[in-house]
Amino acid sequence: MSADFSIRLNRDRNLLDVRLGGFFTLDDVARYRSAITAASRELGGDPGQQIMLCDISDMRIQSQDVVEAFRQNMADPLYARRRVALVVTATLARTQAQRAVGRREARMFTSRVDAEAWLFSEVKAAA
Known part of the structure; x- marks a missing residue:
């Protein structure tokens, strides 16, 4: 399966909603970097x-x-985000994701529902 990604913006939540799939090459990573940069600028703000x-x-893998x-x-x-939630499944993919994320404020989840609950909990607490 070749690389595939999509990026949707949710301005109300200041959210970049990203989906990555398949097997990436370095060229695919460069395409993704360009697309996420453009999406972040389109979302606006810091x-x-x-x-x-x-x-x-x-x-x-x-x-x-x-x-x-x-x-x-x-x-x-340039890619620092206040919070990053990753939805992962395979154990090895989770290990690779942890290495890729490094020391960023990021958490991993096995369900989108749990990931969204964590991401938006900060907003609820501030309200």
């Missing part, structure tokens, strides 16, 4: 105040160079 829901449950490319993206201050 990227550090945006939140991200990233469903990677359809991703295949990635090569080490691709995991490293995603890690470098996540380490870039």
Whole structure:
């Protein structure tokens, strides 16, 4: 399965809703980086105040160079988000995702419902 991704914006929640699937090459990671940069700019405001829901449950196990490319993206201050929730399934994919996320404020979930509950709990608490 080749790489596939989609990015939807939810302006009301300041949310980047991302889905990644398949097997990525370094060129695919570069395409994704360009697309997420454009989406973040379109959402507007400070990227550090945006939140991200990233469903990677359809991703295949990635090569080490691709995991490293995603890690470098996540380490870039331009990609800092207030909160990142990852929806994962496979144990190995979870391990690769943890390496890619690095030290960012991110949590992993096995369901989208649980991921959304955590992402939006901060908003409810502030209300």
